[in-house]
Amino acid sequence: MNTIDYFKLQAKNLHRDFKTKTPVFDAVIKDYLYAYKSKYFDIEMIVSDFNIDEENFSLMNAQHIIAKIANFDSWAALLKASSLELAKLLYDYQDRIDLIGWQFYIADAQAMNETKLDAEIQIDIFKQVVVEENIFDTVIESYLLKHYD
Template identity: 50%
Template sequence: MKTIEYFKLQAKKLHKDFKTQKPYFNPSLSDNLFEYTPKFFDVDALVTDFDINENHFKLMNAQHIIARLVGFEKWTEMLRASPSALELAKLLFDNMHKISIEEWEIYISGAENDNDVLFADETKLDIFKMVFADVDGHQSYGHDYRLPKGKKPSNENQIIKPNTTKMKSGVKISALPLIGADRKEAIEIANNKFEDIMQTIEPTYPELVRKLWNPDQYIDEVIKPDMLPIDRDYALSLIEAFLVHHVINLATEADEQGLTLN
């Protein structure tokens, strides 16, 4: 199945879920609301997060939502996308449980800023495969709008459309640099992830990479003042997410040093 056909299918599934719509009157709110019995998507969450007009939802609206879920502003933009961009979009959709589109955009923009370059679609695709698609253990702090097969959300005693976006810890970081227990945990996470990445990429000069590795400096580079206030757990997840790219840069620098030593 071609990638664009895959997304057309997802849009049809979403539209089909919306067609399960049934109105009901809520006496406590004195208002008419809708409930759904979807098979494919968490319709209530999509209605809340994307401010969907439930009274006029057509297939073209479903296409628009599907495009938004994978990083496009609208469906027609997706139709004009390159094959690599479409493949990346499909991976983003299929790995929604690992990383949300917002988290991916933060990650890739950080990598572009670090290298002072705008990556081509092919490069973004390669990065996503290497860092997320082919690596287990990632868990998104965003919401996975897909329903597991055979699972239907319960609408019993529904009062209003809930905000079903996955809750974060509620603890905020509001000042930098990180200090105390927050910094200690951040360094521990960074060091553990660093060792995992070292085993994965197997650099040519591992000892040189270890000498270049500075967890304190890395943490201060990842959590920046313009991010504040930021959820503590989300900030810690960014430390892991950005580290693969950072270690690859260290390995490249170590290769250059190793050549001069030889």
Template identity: 50%
Template sequence: MNTIDFFKLQSKNLHRDFKRRKLVLNNEFGELSYEYEPKHFDIELVIYDFNLDEENFTLMNAQHVIAQMAGFEKWTVLIKASEPDLKIAKILYEHQDVIDSLMWENYIAEAERMNQTNFDSETKLAICEQAFEMGVFDDSVLFDCYLLDKKYG
């Protein structure tokens, strides 16, 4: 599966998870709310962090959210990204429980500063792959994670 197809699948999974909801009566307050039964994402965390409209969530909204989770401003930026940048985004997306995009940007900026250069995307990809192979981020603080299969406890 190519990288774009991977992110398309993630968008579809997010949209499907969002649709796996039912309206329930909150007995404590007598209000109606949604209860979710997701398979892939911590939907309540996604809704909260991305300030989503539970009444009007479309596949396009899901694509936008996935693009932001992957470190891009929006979906159109993701689909126009270079293949090395997409591969880095996929690696970071799959490891969002141990590294966030800011931590990655700081890591690369420090490496560039130490080497007094600006790395191209291919070099950044090689550094990213090597860092994960070497376990550089294994001792990191755990981050909030939107993926259910990465939840701990």
């Protein structure tokens, strides 16, 4: 599956998860809230972090959220990106390292080596230090309910 198709699938999965909503009465606020039986995403965290309108959530909204999670300003920007492999790795391993942490790590590596590391080298480094060795001893809250390979 190419990377664009992968992100399209993530948007469809997010939209599917939103469709699992059921109204639940909250006695404290004396109103209905939604509960989700999601399979792929922590919907409550996404609703909170992205200020989602739970009444009007479309596939287009899901695409926009996936683009944001993948560190793009919009779905159109994601589609126009020249290389998405690093974005996919950062998306898939968001529970191990966030974008800012990765940018600091690469900046330090570039400073130590006194050279700019191109995208291919960054991908190789990411696979080694994050995927294989998991040198970052942290757990980061993730929008994904489980890790996808």
